[in-house]
Amino acid sequence: MTGSLIIAGLGPGSGVMVTPEVSDALAQASDVVGYIPYVTRVAERPGLTLHPSDNRVEIDRSRHALDMASHGRNVVVVSSGDPGVFAMASAVFEAVEAGPPEWRDLDIRVLPGITAMLAASARAGAPLGHDFCAINLSDNLKPWSVIEKRLRLAAEADFVMAFYNPRSRSRPDGFARTLDILKDACGDARPVIFARAVSTSEEEIRIVPLTECTPEMADMRTMVLVGSSTTRIIERDGLPIVYTPRSAKP
């Protein structure tokens, strides 16, 4: 009776972006664990038990999954996007490190997925085509001072920036401060992409000059990409193309 734990990325929403290895893992699982809206994406079938749980209980959820795997179950923990990017994989490994020694020797694997910034970038063109950074704007697990420092250094490095979790009902102000910092640090009208619910029926893409961005353009389901000083716009009928050239000086 040897159990296993797979931490799998479901991609941004549509089934056409779920990799075959993730689909296979779900087809062979005895148990699927995750935040309610992600578990809802997994089809029910005989022999599979779904364990949806609420938001913000990542460590409890991880311990539950590890415990089931240690008792011989074949458990898949699902995340949206990629499980290693601001998602469940780190929470599971935090639980492993703090848990009983035998959890370290479990068969644990991470299966990558299409993370939100890649899906958002593809819809807009190629804004991530040159050096970039990814910052989680939630200050639930780090002080705001760390976020502000990283924003200023990222602007100085002239990175394209990808923001996860830009804004939520419980954190209405952080994204406004982020925009103020960027307007000050960048000092130009570089393009910003607001990509909401990419690949779902509610998908919405907006491209806005940094100088005209306002906080309410983002919500919990929005990925925000901020161009570097070299990011370009190609105007055409419909949504323009936004891309960052491969050269540092175009």
Place this chain on the structure above:
Amino acid sequence: MTGSLIIAGLGPGSGVMVTPEVSDALAQASDVVGYIPYVTRVAERPGLTLHPSDNRVEIDRSRHALDMASHGRNVVVVSSGDPGVFAMASAVFEAVEAGPPEWRDLDIRVLPGITAMLAASARAGAPLGHDFCAINLSDNLKPWSVIEKRLRLAAEADFVMAFYNPRSRSRPDGFARTLDILKDACGDARPVIFARAVSTSEEEIRIVPLTECTPEMADMRTMVLVGSSTTRIIERDGLPIVYTPRSAKP
């Protein structure tokens, strides 16, 4: 006669990481264009013409693909990994911007893929679990001074770092300079992951303290991930787990 151009990501190597939408695009293509080793990954079939081309001809390749699409062909440009991350999408849009106006109104779509850093991260655990940056270490298209500046700012921001194209025969020295800068700027033995040819038969993963890294640990097929000051190692039988906790201060 309406042609189309799709820029598709094949993922790091294995077919199990190719998304269904990319497989479908290849199944419907009349022409596939790309660097030789990536085109080789596409199965031949009647009605499909493969156009493999050499490295470093990205703009010529892009113009060829755009020209065929403008003449009614259904063209797929293939990249490894994700096409928007240091790959073909930016080259195609550079060609669009510099090309005839009618190219702007072509049906052009980008289909995301599993980029190398996500596949490498998954194999090691979850090193990208906190804020990170991605830097292309090739100085073919940017001066070395820009790379050095970004490395120092990324270390100051305490980003995890993902390095694409760390080292090649034509650029043997840049990665040695990168390691010297990081040893100086970081001043600790944080874990570095060398992930070579992930998901292929030649896959090799090494985890080395920064203080013990040497340039020849990387080659053209290696993805390098450098932990932040908070990145942790869980020792166990076999390869240890490397992950970065979700909190800035664990």
